[in-house]
Amino acid sequence: MAAVSGLVRRPLRQVTVRDAINQGMDEELERDEKVFLLGEEVAQYDGAYKVSRGLWKKYGDKRIIDTPISEMGFAGIAVGAAMAGLRPICEFMTFNFSMQAIDQVINSAAKTYYMSGGLQPVPIVFRGPNGASAGVAAQHSQCFAAWYGHCPGLKVVSPWSSEDAKGLIKSAIRDNNPVVMLENELMYGVPFEFPAEAQSKDFLIPIGKAKIERQGTHITVVSHSRPVGHCLEAATVLSKEGIECEVINLRTIRPMDIETVEASVMKTNHLVTVEGGWPQFGVGAEICARIMEGPAFNFLDAPAVRVTGADVPMPYAKILEDNSVPQVKDIIFAIKKTLNI
Amino acid sequence: MTPSRRPAVKAWRLRGHLKETCGHPDGVSPAFGSCRNPHCLRSMRKMLAAVSRVLSGAAQKPANRVLVASRNFANDATFEIKKCDLHRLEEGPPVTTVLTREDGLKYYRMMQTVRRMELKADQLYKQKIIRGFCHLCDGQEACCVGLEAGINPTDHLITAYRAHGFTFTRGLSVREILAELTGRKGGCAKGKGGSMHMYAKNFYGGNGIVGAQGQIFEAYNMAALWKLPCIFICENNRYGMGTSVERAAASTDYFKRGDFIPGLRVDGMDILCVREATRFAAAYCRSGKGPILMELQTYRYHGHSMSDPGVSYRTREEIQEVRSKSDPIMLLKDRMVNSNLASVEELKEIDVEVRKEIEDAAQFATADPEPPLEELGYHIYSSDPPFEVRGANQWIKFKSVS
Numbered sequence: 001m002a003a004v005s006g007l008v009r010r011p012l013r014q015v016t017v018r019d020a021i022n023q024g025m026d027e028e029l030e031r032d033e034k035v036f037l038l039g040e041e042v043a044q045y046d047g048a049y050k051v052s053r054g055l056w057k058k059y060g061d062k063r064i065i066d067t068p069i070s071e072m073g074f075a076g077i078a079v080g081a082a083m084a085g086l087r088p089i090c091e092f093m094t095f096n097f098s099m100q101a102i103d104q105v106i107n108s109a110a111k112t113y114y115m116s117g118g119l120q121p122v123p124i125v126f127r128g129p130n131g132a133s134a135g136v137a138a139q140h141s142q143c144f145a146a147w148y149g150h151c152p153g154l155k156v157v158s159p160w161s162s163e164d165a166k167g168l169i170k171s172a173i174r175d176n177n178p179v180v181m182l183e184n185e186l187m188y189g190v191p192f193e194f195p196a197e198a199q200s201k202d203f204l205i206p207i208g209k210a211k212i213e214r215q216g217t218h219i220t221v222v223s224h225s226r227p228v229g230h231c232l233e234a235a236t237v238l239s240k241e242g243i244e245c246e247v248i249n250l251r252t253i254r255p256m257d258i259e260t261v262e263a264s265v266m267k268t269n270h271l272v273t274v275e276g277g278w279p280q281f282g283v284g285a286e287i288c289a290r291i292m293e294g295p296a297f298n299f300l301d302a303p304a305v306r307v308t309g310a311d312v313p314m315p316y317a318k319i320l321e322d323n324s325v326p327q328v329k330d331i332i333f334a335i336k337k338t339l340n341i
Numbered sequence: 342m343t344p345s346r347r348p349a350v351k352a353w354r355l356r357g358h359l360k361e362t363c364g365h366p367d368g369v370s371p372a373f374g375s376c377r378n379p380h381c382l383r384s385m386r387k388m389l390a391a392v393s394r395v396l397s398g399a400a401q402k403p404a405n406r407v408l409v410a411s412r413n414f415a416n417d418a419t420f421e422i423k424k425c426d427l428h429r430l431e432e433g434p435p436v437t438t439v440l441t442r443e444d445g446l447k448y449y450r451m452m453q454t455v456r457r458m459e460l461k462a463d464q465l466y467k468q469k470i471i472r473g474f475c476h477l478c479d480g481q482e483a484c485c486v487g488l489e490a491g492i493n494p495t496d497h498l499i500t501a502y503r504a505h506g507f508t509f510t511r512g513l514s515v516r517e518i519l520a521e522l523t524g525r526k527g528g529c530a531k532g533k534g535g536s537m538h539m540y541a542k543n544f545y546g547g548n549g550i551v552g553a554q555g556q557i558f559e560a561y562n563m564a565a566l567w568k569l570p571c572i573f574i575c576e577n578n579r580y581g582m583g584t585s586v587e588r589a590a591a592s593t594d595y596f597k598r599g600d601f602i603p604g605l606r607v608d609g610m611d612i613l614c615v616r617e618a619t620r621f622a623a624a625y626c627r628s629g630k631g632p633i634l635m636e637l638q639t640y641r642y643h644g645h646s647m648s649d650p651g652v653s654y655r656t657r658e659e660i661q662e663v664r665s666k667s668d669p670i671m672l673l674k675d676r677m678v679n680s681n682l683a684s685v686e687e688l689k690e691i692d693v694e695v696r697k698e699i700e701d702a703a704q705f706a707t708a709d710p711e712p713p714l715e716e717l718g719y720h721i722y723s724s725d726p727p728f729e730v731r732g733a734n735q736w737i738k739f740k741s742v743s
Contacts, residue, residue, distance in 0.1 A: 040552075040582065040584070041582055041583050041584065044583065044584075044654065045582070045583035045584070045653065045654065048582070066584055066588060066589075068552070068554065068581070068584070068589040068590065069551060069552030069553075069554070069581050069582075069589070070552055070553070070554045070555065071552060071553070072553070072555050073554065073555060096549075096550065097550060097552070099550070100550065100552065100553055133473075134472060134473065135472030135473025135474075135524075135535065136473045136474055136535075137473060137474075137534060137535040137536075137537060137538055137549070138533075138534070138538065139537065139538070139548070139549035139550055140473075140474070140537075140549055279731050305734065305735065306734070306735070307733055307734045308731075308733065308734070309733070310717065310718075310730065310731065310732045310733060310737075310739070311718075311730050311731045311732075312717060312718055312721060312730060312739075313721075315532070315533040315712075315717065316473065316521075316524050316530075316532060316533055316534055316535030316538070317524035317525070317526075317532035317533060317711045317712050318472065318524055318711065319711045319712070319714055320532070320533065320711070320712060320714065320716075320717050323714060323717055323732065323733070324717065324733075325733070326733045326734075327733065330732075330733035330734050330737070333734065333736070334734045334736075337734075337736065
């Protein structure tokens, strides 16, 4: 009898990425009264993508603030608040709009601790959806992982699953440095199993640590954000053909956990990187360069290969858009080419 | 008597009857017996007669034409329009204006076309034939049509994402616009731009990134400093997405916010007001005095975009009130009919023609093929020799042609 009851498994909770971020922010707002959220439509509208649903009702005008449509202005205000001792979460409705405010993110937030010789920290989080959505065309589909990942002084995280989203937003809010969290609109509604530890109010995912989502022996496939799911799909397909892929979810773009990638490449001898952003100067390009500089290079049996978005502004027409983002078939093709199959 | 004359005579007699029994104000019978008075048997009989005529193949149109030709319309009429609020201006646009019958019919047709086109876009979006973002301007027709009436085709215009109306008034066809919305090769941007990225001669889009209040003030400064002939226009529809202007602006007197730049506040639901204000503003600029600001007070019936129901931050009563009291198309129609510039039937005929035009355009927009995959890389650079564009991996290549 005792043995049987030990085998009973409690069903895991299914939580969407949206709700995971909501939970994470809610818990941190509750934990520390210096934390507040500002951005367009975050309060009374419940969030343009409903990520901040219910927070204004719970915390009120002083903690959840609707701003006018003035990214440069409110990002600057948020940075000032962080310098003065508050812990703002500054939401960009999409990161495309952050380009209006990028001077504040880089010159006022990222560089300040360095420029002040260690005197002035800027504990701020910039978050919002990043990258391609569906049919939103050129000005609303850009991936900013490479742009923000380029800058010393910034931390940049890119969650894929609900667990990633909750753990990373909490770590970002508690971090005393400027953190950019690149979410994904198409992932907001996707449910994931939420492990027991993720339900704790102190559940944190360390910034700067990648996760091996799937163990494998033949090839290392590294990705971040939504494409991680595509990589796992490709891995499932290839597994039937006897190819076992090791899929790594970067979770953090900067500081990048290259050690996890290196250890994996030293085991599998093959590398494919997958990202939604453009190829030139992208996340994959950085991974390849670092692999060449480190111990893993000598373990490569083939050149590393990148799978990326197409090198064009995002077209609107569906057939063109579908071919401008990395698809599962492109990942499978790249893996097979690398393995010379 | 030729067969086509008979219905005309009958209709005249019926009109007299309707004035007596149905209480229609001007004795004008609604088309095809659409009198709402359930007790109007004559009206029902006319409707049945009309239906049977249609079914028997006899043309209804010639009868109407005979009616129209036999009526004397006024060539033009003078109307009073609302005085504009002024900022740093001694005098403003005139408070009366002359509308010719020809112009009236043109404006009516244009506004009705924009209205129907936007409603068709709503429909296509719900059918998932249009994807992504779709920001509709129904309710704001007097702004784009009135503006165009006050400027020249050689003037330059740029706007934000609520751009379909301007795209039409700047000269593109409904076909090209709808086909762009559906992402087909017959679209004005070959399907590559979508709703927010439509361009035409002297029309610079269609832009998706807005707000940038700081940039506006920078632009005001340079325009005034260098006396640039620029009309800055604010279509104030009371809400920025889900946030009312009171919650977003320290001063909602947008026409004054150019500070050293003179400004006008205009009734944006009255196309004649918009036209006169635009003529005034354009003349001001062309005379070398520098920039000027125009705030058009208007209203959008739809939410911010198709993903916004538009009723969480405003009441249905408010929307309904604007529709019933200030609809721009209704206002023009009432003016024209009451001043004998046009008849109700004539305007209804235009409605029918517009509906057909939109239907045809929607057919085209749904049937036209998507742009070819080979052209994915085209139009990255202008005036450059062809080069290769990388696809999702290093083995997928596209050609890029200017």
